[in-house]
Amino acid sequence: MSTRERLPPWHERQRLPNGRELLIRPIRPEDAEPLRAGFSLLQPNEIRQRFLHSMKELSQESVERFTRIQPKTEFALVAAEPLPPGEALVGAVARISIDPNGRDAEFAILVSHFIAGMGLGRYLMTRLVKWARGKQLERVYGDVFEHNLPMLSLADSLGFVREWQQDGLVRVTLQLTPTDEAA
Numbered sequence: 001m002s003t004r005e006r007l008p009p010w011h012e013r014q015r016l017p018n019g020r021e022l023l024i025r026p027i028r029p030e031d032a033e034p035l036r037a038g039f040s041l042l043q044p045n046e047i048r049q050r051f052l053h054s055m056k057e058l059s060q061e062s063v064e065r066f067t068r069i070q071p072k073t074e075f076a077l078v079a080a081e082p083l084p085p086g087e088a089l090v091g092a093v094a095r096i097s098i099d100p101n102g103r104d105a106e107f108a109i110l111v112s113h114f115i116a117g118m119g120l121g122r123y124l125m126t127r128l129v130k131w132a133r134g135k136q137l138e139r140v141y142g143d144v145f146e147h148n149l150p151m152l153s154l155a156d157s158l159g160f161v162r163e164w165q166q167d168g169l170v171r172v173t174l175q176l177t178p179t180d181e182a183a
Contacts, residue, residue: 010077010127016118022091024127027076030086032067035093036060066095073098075131079111079120091115094124096132096140103138109151121154129158133176141173 007013011025069076079092092111099105107128111121132140144151146168155162155172163171 013082014079014120014123016115016120018115018118020115021082022079022115022120023082023088024077024079024123025085027067027069027078027093027095028085029064029067030084031078031080031088031090032063033086034080034088034090035066036063066093069095075128077124077127079115079124092120092124094128096128098135098137105132105135105137105140107140107142109142116150121151122158125154125158129174129176136177138177139173139175141171143169143171146170 008025011023014022014024016022066076074095074097076093076095078090078094080088080090082088091114092109094107094109096105096107107125109121109124109128111124129140142155143165144155146152146164152162152170152172155174158174160172160174163173165171
């Protein structure tokens with residue numbers, strides 16, 4: 001009988017439909033340089049859909065902020081090669097941050113076109129929602145461009161509700177706790 005490898009909390013191995021194996025794990029400060037280097041592999045549309053504007057590179061300040069989270073109010077996962085942090089190419093990042101009101105949290109997900117369409121976005125979103133439920137939050141939300149049909153479809157399938165914003169954005173919201181109106 002083989003012994004199953006025990007992974008730390010929030011670490012999971014995933015095999016994609018194309019056979020590629022990834023390690024889903026919390027983001028680490030050592031991921032800063034691979035994130036900066038991998039940014040150039042993203043297509044302009046991928047960058048715009050995640051950051052809601054065009055960017056040519058990630059600044060050192062931005063990448064430090066992304067990789068050094070505040071554990072009480074932020075959570076971030078990466079889908080990376082099964083190599084040590086700092087060496088592994090990162091193919092996807094999912095983040096969530098609790099609002100100052102302490103009840104809501106905003107999410108953002110970026111899945112590289114190299115591994116898009118293989119269920120990774122759905123998987124990462126369910127992990128963010130699980131974390132938010134563990135924090136006993138009321139709502140999870142994110143702003144999505146109205147033409148980002150894969151993300152809108154994913155949000156719909158998970159029970160998020162759409163609310164139209166300005167400038168071509170749609171806010172998708174998932175209610176985690178019953179509202180007073182429903183009670």
